[in-house]
Every structure is written in C-alpha cells, then in structure tokens.
Amino acid sequence: MQVLRKLLFPISLVYGLIVFLRNRCYDIGIFSSKSFNTRTICVGNLSVGGTGKTPMIELLVKSLHHDYQLAILSRGYKRKSNGFLLSTDKTSVEDLGDEPFQLKSKFPKVVVAVDADRSNGITQLEQIVKPDVILLDDAFQHRKVRPGYSILLTAYNNMYVNDWYLPTGDLRDSKREARRANTIVVTKCPKNLSILERNEIVNRINLKEHQKILFSCLSYNKDLKGVSVNLAVLKDKKVTLVTGIANPVPLVDFLLEEGLTFDHMKFNDHHFFTEQEINVLKGKECILTTEKDYVRLKSRLTNLHYIEVSHQFIGNDKEVLEEELKQFMTTNS
Structure with missing residues (x-):
C-alpha cells in the first residue's frame, strides 16, 4: 500500500494545486x-x-x-x-x-x-x-x-x-x-x-x-456499556472486537495492555453491516465494539458491549x- 501511495505522487501534486487554488480564491474574495x-x-x-x-x-x-x-x-x-x-x-x-x-x-x-x-x-x-x-x-x-x-x-x-497531500499522504487540505x-x-x-x-x-x-x-x-472507560460489565470480566470470555473506524490501533493497543485476548474483525470507517455479516456476528460468544459502531449494531445484536473513549x-x-x-x-x- 505504501509503495502504491508513493507511485501516486504525481496525482497528489495535482490535488495539492487544486487545494491551493481553492483556498487562494477564498483568501482574495x-x-x-x-x-x-x-x-x-x-x-x-x-x-x-x-x-x-x-x-x-x-x-x-x-x-x-x-x-x-x-x-x-x-x-x-x-x-x-x-x-x-x-x-x-x-x-x-x-x-x-x-x-x-x-x-x-x-x-x-x-x-x-x-x-x-x-x-x-x-x-x-x-x-x-x-x-x-x-x-x-x-x-x-x-x-x-x-x-x-x-x-x-x-x-x-x-x-x-x-x-503530504492525498493520495500519497493523508492531507485533504493545506498545512498553511x-x-x-x-x-x-x-x-x-x-x-x-x-x-x-x-x-x-x-x-x-x-x-x-x-x-x-x-x-x-x-482515555477508555473500563466500565463497558450496552451489556454493562467491567472490561476485566471479558478476560474469561472468547471476545471478538468489531471496529468500523478510521484508526483502531489505539484501541487495540489499549485492550492488549489490559491483558484482553480477542479476534479482531476490522471494517472500513462508517461501515454499514450487511445481513451476512450480522449473521456471522450472531454466532460470536462476546462482541466488543466502539461507541460509533454500537449505534449501527445495537438493534441487530444482543451479545454486544461497547467501550467509551474521551479526551484526557x-x-x-x-x-x-x-x-x-x-x-x-x-x-x-
């Protein structure tokens, strides 16, 4: 993926130019x-x-x-x-x-x-x-x-x-x-x-x-919501982590630090789950997810916990x- 993003560098230059011209048009009225x-x-x-x-x-x-x-x-x-x-x-x-x-x-x-x-x-x-x-x-x-x-x-x-600018980097707007x-x-x-x-x-x-x-x-709240339990309770369960967020790495790292063992089902950001995916999840013993994913899943699953995150x-x-x-x-x- 990183190699492909580097190969797309010429496109990022075009994107950067478009961003510059757009902002310039706002700057000068x-x-x-x-x-x-x-x-x-x-x-x-x-x-x-x-x-x-x-x-x-x-x-x-x-x-x-x-x-x-x-x-x-x-x-x-x-x-x-x-x-x-x-x-x-x-x-x-x-x-x-x-x-x-x-x-x-x-x-x-x-x-x-x-x-x-x-x-x-x-x-x-x-x-x-x-x-x-x-x-x-x-x-x-x-x-x-x-x-x-x-x-x-x-x-x-x-x-x-x-x-740097998309698609080589992640910038969608100018650093300036x-x-x-x-x-x-x-x-x-x-x-x-x-x-x-x-x-x-x-x-x-x-x-x-x-x-x-x-x-x-x-800061992650160890008192889980949805099916309300403390995170420590899940250490004795077969846990499936379900994420449809842009970057699940901080959450994964936190759970590993807490000693949790889990399978990770990773989806794209804002993913709306299909019936086939829901049927797979229904077969899981215990599902832990993010608050954002929970609002898309709560009406379709019962074995569901979510973890709240805040800025500290x-x-x-x-x-x-x-x-x-x-x-x-x-x-x-």
Missing part, C-alpha cells in the same frame, strides 16, 4: 465566506482519518450545555438521507449517520442536525431552533462558513506538519490553513509525553500569535480550553 449571527465553534482537521473529532464535540457539549442552548451540525457521512435533516426521537442511524446519531443518543436534549451544506444548515438552525451556539463537526475545510472559533485536531503519530485555527489540539499523545517533546512539537507547528496549542491522550488533557490543558471557550462565549454574546 473570489469565493466568499459567510459569518453568522449565531456563535459557531468548529471542530475539524486537515487530514483524513481519525483525530478524535466526535469525542471533542462531546467534551464541548459537556462544557457548555448547562449554560447555553446547543445545536450540533454535521455532514452525516454515509447517511441514507439528503439535504438538511433535523433529528427527532424517530430519526434512525441510517438517516443521520453514525456519529450524529451517537451524539443524539448520548445527549438527547441537544439539537442535532445534518447537512453537507454547512451554510444552509446553520441558516436552517437559526430559523427553526435559534440556538445560542452551533457546534460544527468536521467543518474546518468548509470555508463557505467563517466560524467564530475553530479547534484544529492533529494526531500525535501523524501530525499535519509531517504529512492551520493558521485559521484558534486552538490546535495534538490528540492521541502518549500519557507520559514529556515537556521536552511538547516543546519540540510546539516549535514544529510554529504557532501564530493568536493560537494556543493543547495536548490530549485517549495533559497537565492543565483542559482548564486552558475551558477558559478559551468562556472568553469566546462571553465576548460574543
């Missing part, structure tokens, strides 16, 4: 970016693959929902509906997409909507819901919208500063666009990340004056982010 009256907080990345966007949206919801009426707007990747859709109690995972459905399931009082056209989605939410703040999930590259505050995520083991972020979060860091290495990363990223950089690692900030970085959010919300009221 040929394409327009729209600001909205409603406060908007964008969470996104510059690359394809998992950087922890959904757990970051969850963290923002937990930080803000007590004081503000929130709405979450997502594209709803691989959903089976079109256009703008406002979730209700009857909206299915197929209608919303797995990640928005996960968020709606976890935070039923928070408005969740999907629209590939983020500008239209915000307009609809302003007219129908009138929220205090809209959280834009995976929208950093959508320059038709100029968010009030932007959080850019980059994974520790594949930071955008070391990456990181300058638009208010806060850059380096996710999936080792828990023992040293101050020296943090400083080295800061130097490589070369922050602008208005930017903050924060560091987080993934290093040092006092969580307090730094909360203060940033507080300043944004109070100065834009």
